[in-house]
Amino acid sequence: MIFKVDTHSHTLASGHAYNTMREMAEAAAAKGLQALAITEHAPEMPGTCGLFYFQNLDVVPREMCGIRLLLGAEVNIMDPDGNIDLPEKTCRDLDIVVASIHPPCYGLGHTAEENTRAYVETMKKPYVNIIGHPDDGRFPFDYEVLVKTAKETHTLLELNNSSLRPQSSRKGTRENMLTMLDLCRQYEVPVTTGSDAHVYADAGNFSRVEEVLKYCAFPEELVVTTDPEKLLPFLNLYKSL
Ligand SMILES: [Zn+2]
Ligand SMILES: [Zn+2]
Secondary structure (H helix, E strand, O other), rough: OOOOOEEEEEOOOHHOOOOOOHHHHHHHOOOOOEEEEEEOOOOOOOOOOOOOHHHHHHHHHOEOOEEEEEEEEEEEEEOOOOOOOOHHHHHHHOOOOEEEEOOOHOOOOHHHHHHHHHHHHHEEEEEEOEEEEOOOOOOOOOOOHHHHHHHHHOOOEEHHHHOOOOOOOOOOOOHHHHHHHHHHHOOOOOEEEEEOOOOHHHHOOOOHHHHHHHOOOHHHEEEEEEEEHHHHHHOHHHOOO
């Protein structure tokens, strides 16, 4: 499987990442990617950029170092009602919106029922395109409901390469991804791949995700990042064309 797009990465603007947009684009291009999404942490994440950062992204050219840039956000799912930390209008104007659960914003200790509801309500939002790292055993939820709702709402589920790092704080990620992929195959629900790179060397790095996809012989036609044309219909960018 040859990946042509990375739908999740961060730059210096996120506060705990280490490179510029240009450095990330250059690294992604060197790996042979055709498009890179830069999805900074939304304002409730400690140390990240504020609302105006996201509202001013139209000044940035969408082509850099010979590849296409998709500029957006990784919004925080704040509670079991699926509230997120950017206004709907701001999300609409972004190229791509990933929504994820992070302990500093959502907290630990919600029930599986609450976590499932958080994902379902988030996916119903019209400008949420991707659920980021739905693989973290610290937030148990119902995978069958997640996968079926993804299909109904035209939302992509992410395979996050950083979740599979041995040092990752997320729990049971490989096993959870395999559970999700089994259901995605059964219900024919596409997935996306995100490096979640916080440093240039990881841009477009899918080595760990690739191993999991191979292990379960997941069908390539359900992986949207092997061709930008497969991904675009799921994004805000496409909606505005
Ligand atoms: Zn995240
Ligand atoms: Zn991230």
